[in-house]
Structures are given as C-alpha cells and as structure tokens.
Amino acid sequence: MDEPVTLSELVWAANRTMDMHWTRSESPWQPGGCRQCTEDGCPQLDWARRVLTDVRAQLLG
Numbered sequence: 001m002d003e004p005v006t007l008s009e010l011v012w013a014a015n016r017t018m019d020m021h022w023t024r025s026e027s028p029w030q031p032g033g034c035r036q037c038t039e040d041g042c043p044q045l046d047w048a049r050r051v052l053t054d055v056r057a058q059l060l061g
C-alpha cells in the first residue's frame, strides 16, 4: 500500500489546520478559520481532528 505522505507530515498538516481554527472564544477550534469553513462546520477541521485522534490512538497502542 502506497502512503503518499509520512506520518509526521500528516500530523504537521493536521496541527497546522487546528492552529488555523484556534479562536480565543470559550470553545476553541470552531469553524471560521479557513476558506472551507461554513456555519455548519468545516471539512478541513473535521479531517484534522480525525487525523490527530487516529494518531493518538496509534501512539497509545
């Protein structure tokens, strides 16, 4: 199976996406940080969350 990006690149991109969506409001990481954001949510933010959750699960075994 070909993996186009390394794990560290994936994590870097995901963290960068999370940073873009950081807000100083009471509930951080809300939609509104990028061009794909809508009032209902953001596919980019969902992707980054999923990646980071998966990686954490892998690291914790």
Ligand SMILES: [Zn+2]
Residues within 6 Å of the ligand: 021, 031, 032, 033, 034, 035, 036, 037, 042, 043, 044, 045
């Ligand atoms: Zn967004």
